[in-house]
Amino acid sequence: MANKRTKSKANSNGNRPRNGVRAITAHGAADAIVRRAGSPKRTGEGVRPSAANTDLRTYSIPDYRLEHPNFTVHQSVEKDKAGAEHVHYEVEGDLDAPVPPIRDSKYLSKQQAIEIYRYMLLNRKMETALENLYKQGKVVGGVYFGLGQEACSCASAYALDKDDWFAPMIRNQGSLLVRGFRASDTMMQYMAKAGSPTKGRDGTSHFGDIEKRNMVSPISMLGDLIPVMSGVALGARLQGRNIAVMTWIGDGGQSTGVTYEGINFAAVQNLGLVLVIESNEWAYSTPSEMQYRCKDLAERAIGYGIPGVIIDGTDACQVYDAAYEAVERAHRGEGPTMIEAKMMRMKGHAIHDAAAYVPKALFDFWKKRDPIARFENYLVREKKWLTGQENGELISEVERVIEEEREIAVNSPMPTPESAEGGVSCEDGCHVIKPKYGMPKVKKGTSRYKETEAAVHLK
């Protein structure tokens, strides 16, 4: 047991225990994501019930995980040999728990499961290639990784239909591959090449495509995509379509005010937002204990009045099933869903960050839960959907693809200096604006235009 007793730093926010009781494991609760018990019983027209607790609302958040990692990270003070005090992070809890099995999907076919696995491999090997390109000095700026989060990025995006929209955050580069972008697109972005989707104007996975792949470009500020994606769903609904709009946010990013505004807007407008909260333990160097107080971020769904669900973000089947159900709800016009995926960011914030602040025991715990190794074991040894040889061939094919993509990216020229100019505005017919899903069918009321006679607000 790595159950460490440490001296706590008294005023550290990181020492606060999470409130509430342990989440209820509700394996059978898939169809009743938010449960309301004891809703007011009317004893007569307009008469409020007098019995105690009839207005008490209880909720549960379904938790599909097959294990519930139980540890906390907090700050502690240690003295060095010279007696000087140093603050660092300690992890406390059960870090020796065995790795749980993959939960069988209710929806995935063998072929689909293998396809998701292939995307996860592509995701990882693309990022490995990027790391090498960085070491060769070919990348401008840093590289961001989704190591340990490939299941969360790929299996969630895989649940979207063609007409749905998505907006990835920096650790969701895998979702771009699932939605049909090439690895070279992202690689060229990192190398600031003329052939990149933004023609060198922005880096990383900051690009979009409103024509074919229905992707909104992320910006570096966190949470702003949430109202934007809600607006995409609103636009589609005005055109007669209930679509799903998926975006992701970290346990750090969800601290922003615009996150609240965006989810609340989707909730009151009943828009098909599928928000995947990537609880990956660390927001740059700040542990989740210092980002929020509640036990699980999915609990916040209760406050928005929308369904929330907790999944193991390293289990591709759980990710897909939760995303699929959320996407289906969106298509039925039933509104937003919050999915909290628990996992761990297995590298630093970006390539420059060695993540020395992360207790090693935490890396060790999650390394055993590597999403690709787990899924590979599931497909090859448990389900026997892939033979060892087929798996080897698949991995070789992915490596070959990534090498080809790398070549394309490396050989793309740098943009000319003058290409910094122009394109600030949409002028001279560079775009024709037309409703994506067809002209809205409008119903007009019978009232006619007449001049307003209202009073002046300020005199």
Place this chain on the structure above:
Amino acid sequence: MQLTYLEAIRQGIWEEMEHDPTVFCLGEDIGIYGGAFKVTDGFIDRFGPERVIDTPIAESAIVGAAFGASLTGMRPVAEFQFMDFIPCAMNQISNMVAKTHYLWGAPAPLVLRGPSGGYVHGGPFHSQNPEMWFVHNPGLKVICPATPYDAKGLIKAAIRDNNPCLFFEHKYLYRRIKGEVPAEDYVVPIGKARIAREGRDLSVITYAAMVHSALEAADMLAKESIDVEVLDLRTVSPLDREAIAQTVKKTNRVIILHEHSRTGGLAGEIAAIINEEVFDDLDGPIVRITGLDSAIPFSPPQEEHYLPKVSDIVREARRLKAY
């Protein structure tokens, strides 16, 4: 027909909603209540709650949702209850909306509109002119009409434009001025100034409510045989550089007039344009008449002191004419 400034805006949006099913409105209290100033009064009865959406008090969500909808080919018109609240959505406007076309080539045909401006004793949070924050933000068009004719023609042009347009309605003008507005459909081009009054001796370059102050001053100065030209910019981004150069070439003397604070204000930018375009034509210093470098105060005597007055324009014009 004679319409108030407010009615002209209202009619412009109404007509666009009648003609184009992709146009819809969203904002706080714009539905059954009709908006704090009643610009969308009666819209919900005609166009329904689907196209006239009351939102939570969440400016970032309003702008974000308008932007998202615009990406699907809609033309949202989002209301700020007061433009003073626009910084609540600053990141959405500055980092999300404004950069979109330049960075990844997506057009964002949306309008962010609302009341701005002083002279109504609204205090520091209901009287501001925050347009300069957006002038210094490539990718946005910033429109500040002064007359009912322009207000209607420009709101229609903004709704039809393929770019994000910020439309600053001057609340002092809402119900204080009336003007002739044609019954037939028309637009006023964005980015084009107009000569509000022809003159030979000096030019006042201004926009929005200050156009009316400049015209009033010009009438007074005419009695002293000082012939003032008033250039109404109508759009402050993009600026009509040619019109600015032309009026300076004609009168050789220029006053730049605006309500917002002096430092980093529009007058500095216009002075730089004059410097670049027509420096040799100047017969005197470029004069600025602006608000003070402070928040806009609440109490009427203080607000009056803060904001430019007709008497300021008259005084500065006499001084410049004699230069």
